[in-house]
Amino acid sequence: xxxxxxxxxxxxxxxxxxSHADAHAALEALGTPEVYGSGWVVHRPSSGASVFAYFDxxxxxxxxxIYTPVAGTDEWDRVLWEELDVFATPAEELVAQFxxxxxxxxxxxxxxYTLPKLLLAFWRSIKPEAEDDPGGRQFESVxxxxxxxxxxxxxxxxxA
Numbered sequence: 001x002x003x004x005x006x007x008x009x010x011x012x013x014x015x016x017x018x019s020h021a022d023a024h025a026a027l028e029a030l031g032t033p034e035v036y037g038s039g040w041v042v043h044r045p046s047s048g049a050s051v052f053a054y055f056d057x058x059x060x061x062x063x064x065x066i067y068t069p070v071a072g073t074d075e076w077d078r079v080l081w082e083e084l085d086v087f088a089t090p091a092e093e094l095v096a097q098f099x100x101x102x103x104x105x106x107x108x109x110x111x112x113y114t115l116p117k118l119l120l121a122f123w124r125s126i127k128p129e130a131e132d133d134p135g136g137r138q139f140e141s142v143x144x145x146x147x148x149x150x151x152x153x154x155x156x157x158x159x160a
Contacts, residue, residue: 007119049077116150
Protein backbone atom coordinates (compact mmCIF):
# COMPACT_ATOMS: atom_id res chain seq x y z
CA UNK A 1 0.00 0.00 0.00
CA UNK A 2 1.10 3.54 -0.67
CA UNK A 3 0.95 5.93 2.29
CA UNK A 4 1.24 9.56 1.29
CA UNK A 5 2.27 11.86 4.13
CA UNK A 6 0.12 14.97 3.93
CA UNK A 7 0.82 17.25 6.89
CA UNK A 8 -1.31 18.52 8.59
CA UNK A 9 -4.01 16.21 7.26
CA UNK A 10 -2.75 12.66 7.74
CA UNK A 11 -1.13 9.61 6.18
CA UNK A 12 -2.84 7.09 3.95
CA UNK A 13 -6.40 6.48 5.13
CA UNK A 14 -5.78 7.89 8.63
CA UNK A 15 -6.46 11.55 9.24
CA UNK A 16 -5.36 13.89 12.00
CA UNK A 17 -8.47 14.84 14.01
CA UNK A 18 -10.36 11.61 13.20
CA SER A 19 -12.65 10.33 15.91
CA HIS A 20 -11.82 7.14 17.75
CA ALA A 21 -14.50 5.22 15.79
CA ASP A 22 -13.47 6.61 12.38
CA ALA A 23 -9.80 5.88 13.06
CA HIS A 24 -10.65 2.31 14.06
CA ALA A 25 -12.57 1.84 10.80
CA ALA A 26 -9.67 3.27 8.77
CA LEU A 27 -7.20 0.96 10.52
CA GLU A 28 -9.45 -2.05 9.94
CA ALA A 29 -8.96 -1.48 6.22
CA LEU A 30 -5.24 -2.13 6.83
CA GLY A 31 -5.54 -5.12 9.19
CA THR A 32 -6.65 -5.90 12.72
CA PRO A 33 -6.25 -2.95 15.12
CA GLU A 34 -4.72 -3.75 18.51
CA VAL A 35 -4.55 -1.47 21.54
CA TYR A 36 -1.13 0.15 21.86
CA GLY A 37 -0.62 2.61 24.73
CA SER A 38 -3.03 5.50 24.14
CA GLY A 39 -3.79 4.39 20.61
CA TRP A 40 -3.98 1.51 18.20
CA VAL A 41 -1.57 -0.32 15.96
CA VAL A 42 -2.03 -2.51 12.90
CA HIS A 43 0.77 -4.90 11.99
CA ARG A 44 1.01 -5.66 8.29
CA PRO A 45 2.53 -9.16 7.97
CA SER A 46 3.06 -8.97 4.21
CA SER A 47 5.52 -6.09 4.59
CA GLY A 48 6.52 -6.14 8.26
CA ALA A 49 5.27 -2.55 8.62
CA SER A 50 3.22 -1.28 11.55
CA VAL A 51 0.82 1.65 11.45
CA PHE A 52 0.04 3.46 14.71
CA ALA A 53 -2.71 5.99 15.48
CA TYR A 54 -2.24 7.96 18.70
CA PHE A 55 -5.09 9.82 20.40
CA ASP A 56 -5.18 12.95 22.50
CA UNK A 57 -7.23 13.43 25.67
CA UNK A 58 -10.30 14.20 23.52
CA UNK A 59 -9.95 10.82 21.76
CA UNK A 60 -9.12 12.22 18.34
CA UNK A 61 -6.06 11.28 16.31
CA UNK A 62 -3.16 13.60 17.12
CA UNK A 63 -0.32 11.60 15.55
CA UNK A 64 0.22 8.80 13.06
CA UNK A 65 3.37 6.70 12.97
CA ILE A 66 4.49 4.25 10.32
CA TYR A 67 7.31 1.86 11.14
CA THR A 68 9.05 -0.62 8.90
CA PRO A 69 11.98 -2.86 9.82
CA VAL A 70 13.00 -3.46 6.18
CA ALA A 71 12.83 -1.16 3.17
CA GLY A 72 12.87 -1.87 -0.52
CA THR A 73 11.05 -5.19 -0.93
CA ASP A 74 8.29 -5.65 -3.49
CA GLU A 75 5.72 -6.31 -0.77
CA TRP A 76 6.75 -3.29 1.25
CA ASP A 77 4.32 -0.56 2.22
CA ARG A 78 5.74 2.59 0.63
CA VAL A 79 5.61 5.95 2.37
CA LEU A 80 5.98 9.13 0.33
CA TRP A 81 6.35 12.77 1.23
CA GLU A 82 5.90 14.67 -2.00
CA GLU A 83 8.24 12.78 -4.37
CA LEU A 84 10.51 11.33 -1.67
CA ASP A 85 10.20 7.68 -0.65
CA VAL A 86 11.01 8.19 3.02
CA PHE A 87 12.08 4.62 3.79
CA ALA A 88 13.93 3.84 0.55
CA THR A 89 15.82 7.15 0.41
CA PRO A 90 19.07 7.10 2.41
CA ALA A 91 18.57 8.95 5.70
CA GLU A 92 21.40 11.43 5.09
CA GLU A 93 19.99 12.30 1.66
CA LEU A 94 16.48 12.71 3.09
CA VAL A 95 17.77 15.00 5.86
CA ALA A 96 19.70 17.08 3.30
CA GLN A 97 16.53 17.45 1.20
CA PHE A 98 14.55 18.59 4.23
CA UNK A 99 17.27 21.02 5.36
CA UNK A 100 16.81 22.83 2.03
CA UNK A 101 13.15 23.44 2.93
CA UNK A 102 12.84 23.81 6.68
CA UNK A 103 14.43 23.63 10.11
CA UNK A 104 15.59 20.12 10.98
CA UNK A 105 16.35 19.31 14.62
CA UNK A 106 18.79 16.44 15.08
CA UNK A 107 18.35 14.48 18.30
CA UNK A 108 19.71 11.32 19.87
CA UNK A 109 23.06 11.72 18.08
CA UNK A 110 21.52 11.37 14.63
CA UNK A 111 19.02 8.64 15.41
CA UNK A 112 16.07 11.04 15.41
CA TYR A 113 15.17 14.14 13.40
CA THR A 114 12.22 16.45 14.01
CA LEU A 115 10.83 18.88 11.44
CA PRO A 116 8.40 20.95 13.56
CA LYS A 117 7.18 23.21 10.73
CA LEU A 118 6.37 20.19 8.55
CA LEU A 119 4.87 18.28 11.51
CA LEU A 120 7.14 15.30 10.82
CA ALA A 121 9.69 13.28 12.77
CA PHE A 122 11.98 10.45 11.61
CA TRP A 123 13.81 7.76 13.60
CA ARG A 124 16.30 4.96 13.06
CA SER A 125 17.56 2.48 15.64
CA ILE A 126 21.19 2.53 14.48
CA LYS A 127 23.50 4.74 12.44
CA PRO A 128 26.20 3.51 10.08
CA GLU A 129 29.51 3.18 11.93
CA ALA A 130 31.68 3.14 8.80
CA GLU A 131 31.42 4.19 5.16
CA ASP A 132 30.80 0.59 4.05
CA ASP A 133 28.41 -0.26 6.93
CA PRO A 134 24.96 -1.00 5.45
CA GLY A 135 23.09 -0.75 8.78
CA GLY A 136 21.20 2.42 9.62
CA ARG A 137 21.23 3.89 6.13
CA GLN A 138 17.45 4.37 6.08
CA PHE A 139 14.94 5.61 8.61
CA GLU A 140 12.67 3.01 10.18
CA SER A 141 9.90 5.23 11.45
CA VAL A 142 8.08 8.41 10.48
CA UNK A 143 5.58 10.28 12.63
CA UNK A 144 3.14 12.89 11.34
CA UNK A 145 1.47 15.04 13.98
CA UNK A 146 -1.25 17.61 14.50
CA UNK A 147 -0.40 21.33 14.37
CA UNK A 148 1.03 22.41 17.72
CA UNK A 149 2.27 18.92 18.60
CA UNK A 150 5.91 20.02 18.64
CA UNK A 151 5.26 23.44 20.23
CA UNK A 152 5.06 22.32 23.85
CA UNK A 153 7.21 20.18 26.10
CA UNK A 154 8.17 16.76 24.81
CA UNK A 155 5.47 14.14 25.32
CA UNK A 156 4.92 10.55 24.52
CA UNK A 157 2.43 10.19 21.66
CA UNK A 158 -1.09 10.38 23.04
CA UNK A 159 -0.14 12.21 26.26
CA ALA A 160 -1.03 15.75 25.14
